[in-house]
Amino acid sequence: MLLQAQGIAKNYGGVRALKGVSFDLRAGEVHALVGENGAGKSTLIKVLTGAVEPDLGSIFLGGERVVGNSPHHSRALGIAAVYQQPAIFPDLTVAENIALVNETGGLARRVKWADRVRTARELLATIGAEIDPEREAGTLSMPEQQLVEIAKALGANVRVLILDEPTASLTELETERLFGIVARLRTQGAGIIYISHRLEELGRIADRITVLRDGESIATRPASETTPQQLISLMAGRDLAAVFPKRVVPIGDVVLSVEGVGGVSFEVRAGEILGVAGLVGAGRTELAETLFGITPADSGTIRVNASDVVVRSPEDAIRAGIAYVPEDRRRHGIVGELPVRANTTLAILDRISSNTLLDQEAERALATDWVTRLGVKTDGIDAPANSLSGGNQQKVAISRWLATEPKVLILDEPTQGIDVGAKAECHRIMCDLAEKGLAIVMISSELSEILGMSDRIAVMRGGAIVGTVPRAEATGEGLLALALGHSA
Ligand SMILES: Nc1ncnc2c1ncn2[C@@H]1O[C@H](COP(=O)(O)OP(=O)(O)OP(=O)(O)O)[C@@H](O)[C@H]1O
Ligand SMILES: [Mg+2]
CATH class of the missing domain: 3.40.50.300 (P-loop containing nucleotide triphosphate hydrolases)
Incomplete structure (x- = not known):
C-alpha cells in the first residue's frame, strides 16, 4: 500500500468535517473521491498534505508513519497536490510560480533565469498548455491558473498526486490531455487521488471510487462496477432525478x-x-x-x-x-x-x-x-x-x-x-x-x-x-x- 490514512477526524469549531475516515491508495492506482459539497473531500486532502492538522488519526506513506506533517514535509516525501482553489501569486510570473514549489535551496541560491523559464516551458508543454512562462500570473484566466497549478504539481518527483477538481474549468481537450498525464504517471508507479463532480469521467479514469457523506466514508467500490446513478444515490443517501431538466419554453422577441x-x-x-x-x-x-x-x-x-x-x-x-x-x-x-x-x-x-x-x-x-x-x-x-x-x-x-x-x-x-x-x-x-x-x-x-x-x-x-x-x-x-x- 502506497498511502494510508487511518481514522482521520477533524472539527472546525462545531462543524464535524471528518468523523474518523480511513482511506488507502495503491501504487499505480487512480482512486477517486466523491461526495456532495461539504462532504469533507478537500479537508481529507488537506490532512494528507499537512495543510490541515487532524484532531485524530494517522497517515502512513510506504508503510512508514508520517510524523510532523506539513505542506513542505509532504512535498519532500513526494506528495503533490493541486488544490481546488488555485494558489497563484499574481505579481510573479508563471515561471516564478512554478519554480517556487519546485526549487530547493536557501534564499542565497543562484537563480538561473533561463533554466527556470525553460523548466516551466517544458512542464507546461507536457500538459499541452500554451501559456507563456514569462507572463504575469495575475493575468491568467481561471482555467489557465488551473493548468499552471497542474504543471506546478508535476515538477517534483511525484509519488502521490492529488487532484482536487482539476477539470472543473477545463474543456474536453484539456481534460483529455490531463488524463494522458495521469495514465503516464500511474504506469510509472505513482498513485493518484482524484476528486471530481463530473461523475461520467470516473469510469474512464479511476480504478476505485470512495464516497464520502457528511464526513464519513460510505463505500469504496471498483469504478468499473459502479454507475454514475449509483454514485449519486450513495452520495446523497437517497435517489435523485435527472440532471438536466431542460424545459422548452416559448421563445419571444x-x-x-x-x-x-x-x-x-x-x-x-x-x-x-x-x-x-x-x-x-x-x-x-x-x-x-x-x-x-x-x-x-x-x-x-x-x-x-x-x-x-x-x-x-x-x-x-x-x-x-x-x-x-x-x-x-x-x-x-x-x-x-x-x-x-x-x-x-x-x-x-x-x-x-x-x-x-x-x-x-x-x-x-x-x-x-x-x-x-x-x-x-x-x-x-x-x-x-x-x-x-x-x-x-x-x-x-x-x-x-x-x-x-x-x-x-x-x-x-x-x-x-x-x-x-x-x-x-x-x-x-x-x-x-x-x-x-x-x-x-x-x-x-x-x-x-x-x-x-x-x-x-x-x-x-x-x-x-x-x-x-x-x-x-x-x-x-x-x-x-x-x-x-x-x-x-
Ligand atoms: N476553514 C473552515 N472553517 C470552518 N468550517 C470549514 C472550514 N473548511 C471547511 N469547513 C467545513 O467542513 C465541511 C467539509 O468541507 P470540505 O471543504 O472538506 O468539503 P468538500 O467535500 O471538499 O466540498 P466541495 O465539493 O464543496 O469542495 C463543510 O461543512 C465546511 O463548511
Ligand atoms: Mg472541496
Whole structure:
C-alpha cells in the first residue's frame, strides 16, 4: 500500500468535517473521491498534505508513519497536490510560480533565469498548455491558473498526486490531455487521488471510487462496477432525478442584440438559453467581461429590448438589465469575510432596503430561502462565506445573481464545482428564469451541460464566433470540430 490514512477526524469549531475516515491508495492506482459539497473531500486532502492538522488519526506513506506533517514535509516525501482553489501569486510570473514549489535551496541560491523559464516551458508543454512562462500570473484566466497549478504539481518527483477538481474549468481537450498525464504517471508507479463532480469521467479514469457523506466514508467500490446513478444515490443517501431538466419554453422577441462588439455579433431572445462553447482561451470569458463592462469594447453596438445601451462599466450593465455570474467566483463572486446572508443579498440591497435602511428580516428570509433551495451546507446564514466548502461558496455566489431578476443573465460556468443535486436545481432555476422572459447566455466547458441546456449553441475560437448550432442539430463531435477549427 502506497498511502494510508487511518481514522482521520477533524472539527472546525462545531462543524464535524471528518468523523474518523480511513482511506488507502495503491501504487499505480487512480482512486477517486466523491461526495456532495461539504462532504469533507478537500479537508481529507488537506490532512494528507499537512495543510490541515487532524484532531485524530494517522497517515502512513510506504508503510512508514508520517510524523510532523506539513505542506513542505509532504512535498519532500513526494506528495503533490493541486488544490481546488488555485494558489497563484499574481505579481510573479508563471515561471516564478512554478519554480517556487519546485526549487530547493536557501534564499542565497543562484537563480538561473533561463533554466527556470525553460523548466516551466517544458512542464507546461507536457500538459499541452500554451501559456507563456514569462507572463504575469495575475493575468491568467481561471482555467489557465488551473493548468499552471497542474504543471506546478508535476515538477517534483511525484509519488502521490492529488487532484482536487482539476477539470472543473477545463474543456474536453484539456481534460483529455490531463488524463494522458495521469495514465503516464500511474504506469510509472505513482498513485493518484482524484476528486471530481463530473461523475461520467470516473469510469474512464479511476480504478476505485470512495464516497464520502457528511464526513464519513460510505463505500469504496471498483469504478468499473459502479454507475454514475449509483454514485449519486450513495452520495446523497437517497435517489435523485435527472440532471438536466431542460424545459422548452416559448421563445419571444430579441432581448439582447450584440453587433460587432470586439468583432462578435449575436442575438438572444426572451426565454432562450444561448450556450457558448469553445476551448480554454477561445475568448468566452473575455466576451462576457466586455458585455458586462469590465473590459468595455471600443466599437460595436449593444441593444437591450431594442434600445441602444452604452456599457462602459458594470454599473452601466446592471442599469441596462445585464447581470453576470463570473467564473472566478473566489475573486469576484463572494466576499469571504461577510456572512452568507449578506453575500446572498449584496446585489439587491435596494430591493430589501427602505431609505438606505436594510430590512434585516427580509434579508434573513431571502437568504434562508436560497440556502434551502440550493441546499447550501452551512453552519447558518450568519457563518462567514469563507468557512464554506468550495462548492457551497459557488452556490452562494450564484444565488446572489439569480436573486437580481435581470433582463439578460450571463453565466460563466454556472455549475462548476457544485454537486449533482444543486446542479439540477440551478438548471431548474435557469429554466424558470427563461420562462419569465429572461435572455440567458451560458458559457460552459461541460459538453453535457451545453448540449443539455442550450436552445442554440455559439462556438467560439480565437475571440470570434465560428458557428452557431441549433439544439436539434448539435452533437459533441460537431461542436468540438468547430472549436478546434476542423471541418466537421
Ligand atoms: N476553514 C473552515 N472553517 C470552518 N468550517 C470549514 C472550514 N473548511 C471547511 N469547513 C467545513 O467542513 C465541511 C467539509 O468541507 P470540505 O471543504 O472538506 O468539503 P468538500 O467535500 O471538499 O466540498 P466541495 O465539493 O464543496 O469542495 C463543510 O461543512 C465546511 O463548511
Ligand atoms: Mg472541496
